[in-house]
Amino acid sequence: GENVEQHPSTLSVQEGDSAVIKCTYSDSASNYFPWYKQELGKRPQLIIDIRSNVGEKKDQRIAVTLNKTAKHFSLHITETQPEDSAVYFCAARDQAGTALIFGKGTTLSVSS
Amino acid sequence: KAGVTQTPRYLIKTRGQQVTLSCSPISGHRSVSWYQQTPGQGLQFLFEYFSETQRNKGNFPGRFSGRQFSNSRSEMNVSTLELGDSALYLCASSLIVQGSANYGYTFGSGTRLTVV
Numbered sequence: 001g002e003n004v005e006q007h008p009s010t011l012s013v014q015e016g017d018s019a020v021i022k023c024t025y026s027d028s029a030s031n032y033f034p035w036y037k038q039e040l041g042k043r044p045q046l047i048i049d050i051r052s053n054v055g056e057k058k059d060q061r062i063a064v065t066l067n068k069t070a071k072h073f074s075l076h077i078t079e080t081q082p083e084d085s086a087v088y089f090c091a092a093r094d095q096a097g098t099a100l101i102f103g104k105g106t107t108l109s110v111s112s
Numbered sequence: 113k114a115g116v117t118q119t120p121r122y123l124i125k126t127r128g129q130q131v132t133l134s135c136s137p138i139s140g141h142r143s144v145s146w147y148q149q150t151p152g153q154g155l156q157f158l159f160e161y162f163s164e165t166q167r168n169k170g171n172f173p174g175r176f177s178g179r180q181f182s183n184s185r186s187e188m189n190v191s192t193l194e195l196g197d198s199a200l201y202l203c204a205s206s207l208i209v210q211g212s213a214n215y216g217y218t219f220g221s222g223t224r225l226t227v228v
Contacts, residue, residue: 034216043202044155046216089155098168099145100204100217104154 002027002094006103013080015112023090023103024072032093033066033073034100039086047088048075080110114139116205116220124226130191133223137184137205144186145217146178149200158201161186162208193227200224 003026013019025033034049050057050064050073057064061080066073077084087107091100117136125131137144146158157170161180178188184205190197204217 036219043219043221045219049216091155094168096168098143098160098162099157099170101157102147102155104152 002030002092002099002101004090004092004101004103006090006106008106009104010107010109012109012111015080015082015110017080019075019077019080019084019108019110021075021088021090021106021108022072023074023092024070025092025101026071027092027095028068028071029095030092033064034091035064035075036089036091036102037086038089038105044089077108080108082110082112084108085110116203116218118201118203118220118223120223121221122224122226124228125193126228127193127195129193130189131193131225132187132189133201133203133225135186135188135203135205135220137186137203138218141205141207141218142184143206143208144180144184145204145206146186146188147202147204148172149202149222150198155202158188190225195227198225198227 006023031052036044037047038044048062048064050066061078063076087105089105090103119134143162145160147155149155159178160168164180175191180186200222202222204219206217207215
């Protein structure tokens with residue numbers, strides 16, 4: 001089945017810096033890759049997603065890139081702010097289309 | 113539009129007991145998935161239901177089971193509870209359009225289960 005690896009597990013940046021989180025997936029048939037942000041004590045929330053027919057997608061300070069050949073995708077956050085501090089999860093839809101498999105998460109800390 | 117509702121929010125059970133958790137999806141969402149969240153392990157997939165059918169199951173023992181009703185509400189059950197079952201159990205609903213599952217999940221707030 002699908003397996004998703006996420007790196008790094010923790011990331012500390014200064015306010016205004018950029019942050020990059022990388023994920024690799026195992027199932028070459030996967031075609032949907034969302035990212036979720038989970039603040040302390042809250043539910044995970046979808047922040048951006050990308051489908052396999054697109055190489056890059058951007059939404060204000062957040063962007064996601066997808067390399068299908070290498071089977072990896074990345075989240076880029078520019079001009080980080082303290083409110084970006086949270087746990088970020090990447091995920092990949094399995095081949096059957098019936099399960100989202102998540103990475104183990106990255107704890108991002110943005111200090112001012 | 114109401115979000116995904118999970119009940120109860122908190123639960124304390126004793127080893128060996130069984131527990132049932134409930135999830136009401138967003139209106140119109142017919143796919144419901146369940147996840148176990150523990151520190152360091154992230155979100156581990158339990159199972160997915162669509163139109164009252166379990167379509168996928170993660171790598172959990174048979175003590176974990178679920179079902180979905182005709183109104184898309186779902187329940188999960190854990191029997192013979194173990195200390196290691198203590199976790200946040202999240203359900204998520206998703207829109208399925210023309211068979212495509214390529215839409216994001218909306219998560220509920222979860223049920224925090226503590227086994228003592």
